[in-house]
Amino acid sequence: MDELRSRSDVILVGARTVRRDNPRLLVRSEERRGRREASGAERSPWKATVTATGDLDPRAAFFTEGDSRKLVYCPRQEARRIRRHLGDAAEVVGLGTEVLMADLLDDLGARGARRLMVEGGGVTLTQFLAEGLVDELTVAVAPFFVGDRRAPRFVGDAVFPWSGERRAALVEVRPIGDIVLLRYALSDRFAPETDAARADARRGHGEGS
Secondary structure (H helix, E strand, O other): OHHHHHOOOEEEEEHHHHHHHOOOOOOOOHHHHHHHHHOOOOOOOEEEEEOOOOOOOOOOHHHHOOOOOEEEEEOHHHHHHHHHHHHHHOEEEEOOOOOOHHHHHHHHHHOOOOOEEEEEOHHHHHHHHHOOOOOEEEEEEOOOOOOOOOOOOOOOOOOOOOOOOOOOEEEEEEEEOOEEEEEEEOOOOOOOOOHHHHHHHHHHOOOOO
């Protein structure tokens, strides 16, 4: 996760994830932060979230942790009110009568971002996947069960581009301790890792030779 974050320009989570999990969304490794800084980038990627209502606490770690740029996307008609609520905690961007993920990507691209990492939650992931906007899907399978039907789901109800007739392409299976990492290519824009990036990721997990 930390290596993926370090190679991204922006990390995106939904507003519900900000409220529920209070994530910091920072690169943890000092080596990776230093590498980003040496390349001219900020020590951690920009942070972005999407909200329809602006129900966000400006004291949340999303806003207060780290020095990177924070972007809050919302419907255009709500932007002024949300700006007043958040103050200088983040830049509020109004996009249309509702926020479409394709428009959000266009805005990030216009700001110079090239690689977006969508960490969740389920609503946000569903929107990106259902609209066919994802190039790579990374899934970690852990060796335990969550026996609670109220637990968050990976995705919600939607019609997705992939089905039994059009299957996603599995490009890597990697054991990391007792977890299995699966990587799928979901578009022809998918770019495999370089050998150097793969080696760095393994060193980060203590698996390097």
